Amino acid sequence: MSEIIKIDSIDNNGRGVARRDGKAIFVDGAILNETVEANIYQKKDSFEVATATRIIKESSARVTPRCPNYGVCGGCSMQHIDPSTQVAVKQRTLEDNLWHIGKVEKAKVLPPIHGPYWGYRYRARLSVRYVRKKNDVLVGFREKKGRFVVEMDTCPVLAKRVSDLIPSLRACLNNLSCREDIPQIEVAVGEETVVLALRHMVPLSDEDTQKLLDFAKKHDIVWWTQSKGLDTLKPLLTNSSDSHKLYYDIPQFGLRMFYEPSDFTQVNPFINRTLIHRALNLLEIESSDRVADLFCGLGNFTLPLATMAKEVMGFEGSETLTERAMQGAKIHGLENKVSFTTLNLFDVDKEWLENLGFFDKMLLDPPRDGAFAVCKALTEMNPSLRPKRIVYVSCNPSTLARDVDVLVNSGSYKLLSAGVINMFPHTAHVESIAAFDLVC
Missing domain, CATH: 2.40.50.140 (Nucleic acid-binding proteins)
Structure with missing residues (x-):
């Protein structure tokens, strides 16, 4: 109607x-x-x-959407809105959650963190589907309404090297004997290397392997393959030094962060660098500080913190990531200033926090589920052991609001400032950052 x-x-x-x-x-x-x-x-x-x-x-x-598939593709939802209005919508979403759901007094609104609006996406999961009627392979995001894969030859939000590669990639996959048994490709773009991680449901034939290697050589990319679970993910050429070149730089701290395609890294490296700078500025790190970084991942914040503070402890649920983070610390000569511990941060309590001793500052960077257990433990622990300043990086405004409610309305902390991070332009995804000071 x-x-x-x-x-x-x-x-x-x-x-x-x-x-x-x-x-x-x-x-x-x-x-x-x-x-x-x-x-x-x-x-x-x-x-x-x-x-x-x-x-x-x-x-x-x-505005006129740049992508010819906009409206059909489920990857973007805001290309028809000018970027400044997109950010204003996200800012309002954050404020609505904090003031109304979190029930806190209005605090200082930080300027939004901006970056490139196009070609920013350095991580992506692309669906793959062979269509018999077309005798062709589709590679891209799923449709906005439905489970079909969008027929696309370009994507303006993907890193340009990957976007330009899509037609050739489709042709390559269409020539494989296992083309009907490839559900997806994980994309990871580093400073020098593009890795395509191919998920395949049947073993690769020698002929298919050679076709993939020829494609990699022609287009200067590196193939990884995954036949079953994540433990089967490996470089197609296991003796290739290329498999170790996936990294991103944090130039303002002189750091190079090595990672593998299965590791969590930020989708948008341009915004990530600015985000690190803002987080550390909000923490107001001093050379005598003892700092905790919870949900630390590869050490994206931990290692920059270690260049400034006296001691930093990183905590993360993935043993693979904590091991990789420690390797990074050793590469940069920071192993005497930083340590990493693997544990489930969704199941911590005040006793665990108190046993760690006093931290001057704390950074939280949880996944979408938030950091409820940590925040609850902070409000219940011995007040003399509470960190003086907390910075919380969020990818979900509703769980941030819930955790802010715990921190602030317990009387333990005061919300100083909050602002949006436009990590995903042209989408409704809201990332944000908030700073808190100890009240008692």
């Missing part, structure tokens, strides 16, 4: 929102202050969902 709708706000997913008889109508492809003709395709008791089919009155924030 089609009708004329006036949009009066934008939701957290970048959809236009209208109201009729107390019911919300979420409109894909519409922007604040627009009047659109929309097709309503879902009706519930409290809301309806629609797609804009014609723009009657256009917003000044509307």
